[in-house]
Amino acid sequence: GHNRKAHLSSKSKGKRRATSADLDNSDGERAPIRxxxxxxxxYSAQELxxxxxxxxxxxxxxxxxxxxxxxxxxxxxxxxxRPERQEKALENKFKQLVKTKKPTGDARRxxxxxxxxxxxxxxxxxxxxxxxSDSDVELIPGGSIDxxxxxxxxxxxxxxxxxxxxxxxxxxxxxxxxxxxxxxxLASAFDPDRQRTRDEAKAQRAxxxxxxxxxxxxxxxxxNQNMQLLGKVSELERKVDRAELKLEFGMAHSARSDxxxxxxDDPHDLTGLQRVRGxxxxxxxxxxxxxxxxxVTDISDSDA
DNA sequence: GATCGTCAACTCGAGAGTGT
DNA sequence: ACACTCTCGAGTTGACGATC
Numbered sequence: 211g212h213n214r215k216a217h218l219s220s221k222s223k224g225k226r227r228a229t230s231a232d233l234d235n236s237d238g239e240r241a242p243i244r245x246x247x248x249x250x251x252x253y254s255a256q257e258l259x260x261x262x263x264x265x266x267x268x269x270x271x272x273x274x275x276x277x278x279x280x281x282x283x284x285x286x287x288x289x290x291x292r293p294e295r296q297e298k299a300l301e302n303k304f305k306q307l308v309k310t311k312k313p314t315g316d317a318r319r320x321x322x323x324x325x326x327x328x329x330x331x332x333x334x335x336x337x338x339x340x341x342x343s344d345s346d347v348e349l350i351p352g353g354s355i356d357x358x359x360x361x362x363x364x365x366x367x368x369x370x371x372x373x374x375x376x377x378x379x380x381x382x383x384x385x386x387x388x389x390x391x392x393x394x395x396l397a398s399a400f401d402p403d404r405q406r407t408r409d410e411a412k413a414q415r416a417x418x419x420x421x422x423x424x425x426x427x428x429x430x431x432x433x434n435q436n437m438q439l440l441g442k443v444s445e446l447e448r449k450v451d452r453a454e455l456k457l458e459f460g461m462a463h464s465a466r467s468d469x470x471x472x473x474x475d476d477p478h479d480l481t482g483l484q485r486v487r488g489x490x491x492x493x494x495x496x497x498x499x500x501x502x503x504x505x506v507t508d509i510s511d512s513d514a
Numbered sequence: 515g516a517t518c519g520t521c522a523a524c525t526c527g528a529g530a531g532t533g534t
Numbered sequence: 535a536c537a538c539t540c541t542c543g544a545g546t547t548g549a550c551g552a553t554c
Contacts (some may be wrong), residue, residue: 253523301525305540306523516554523548531540 253303258322260286265304266329276301303328458492 253261264279280297295303307326407430489505 296524301523309541515553518553519551521550523546525546527542528544528545529542530536531538533538534535 254292255258255322256290257287257292258307261300261304262322262325262329266325266332269329270301456491 238363261279261283262281268275268279270276270279276297280295280300284294304326307323308330310320310323310326491505493504
């Protein structure tokens with residue numbers, strides 16, 4: 211139903227429904243004009259071609275460029291007897307073409323959609339590669355530079371260029387990739403200083419990783435050695451216990467033959483044994499501090 | 515010719531991302 | 535925090551074809 215003799219039909223001309231814009235609100239003010247403006251028609255193929263030509267020519271990045279496109283567009287359609295379009299309407303129409311999906315059941319896109327997509331790619335590419343010698347930056351009398359989409363002014367006299375940042379370029383959402391960010395990233399990625407810094411950081415990380423690996427291995431070795439030493443300590447403790455036991459059994463045996471011979475004269479003999487109220491006290495002191503006391507019941511006493 | 519349904523153009527506001 | 539920009543959906547309106 212697009213462009214179906216839109217401007218030729220006089221069927222509905224002259225009869226216009228009452229619209230919200232026609233109705234005054236309670237304050238006597240006009241309600242905001244919404245909806246399709248009266249007299250507007252569908253875009254003709256000629257208008258679409260003209261719009262795409264202008265967009266391709268200017269590659270608009272900011273609103274200023276769209277204003278210039280709207281101005282040129284309306285100048286040309288006026289001569290064709292076609293309705294003028296607002297800057298925002300033209301921008302919306304172009305973006306609508308760009309995001310038009312493939313029709314169901316038909317893998318081919320309309321030619322105007324294909325062209326809009328190509329132009330959109332061109333705009334995106336240009337947004338990331340533009341420079342000050344771009345063709346759309348023209349010196350105009352008075353010393354200022356007129357750019358379709360950037361504010362760059364050059365003062366007279368010392369000729370100081372004042373470059374202001376471009377407005378945020380119209381980019382795709384999800385993620386809203388910033389072309390300026392992309393360029394900054396690319397530029398910084400190839401910056402020799404940055405590369406050197408990156409290499410140094412990389413080497414530092416590799417060194418730290420090697421150190422960490424070495425320390426981990428050392429830690430494992432120490433843990434193994436610790437386990438081995440603990441095993442040896444346990445084994446020695448068992449040997450000591452067995453030796454003490456043998457000693458105690460030996461003492462008991464000798465005491466049975468001569469019960470008090472050993473401790474009769476000197477209760478503190480060289481083995482550290484002491485008879486206390488019928489029991490033999492064996493006290494063992496450790497060089498690091500602390501002591502262990504064993505009590506052995508003298509069978510000979512109970513027998514007596 | 516009147517009416518109805520569909521499509522397209524358009525505005526508006528909300529929500530979100532980005533830059534200053 | 536604020537301004538700007540973009541996307542998206544809702545709502546409004548005009549144009550047009552089909553039908554009676």
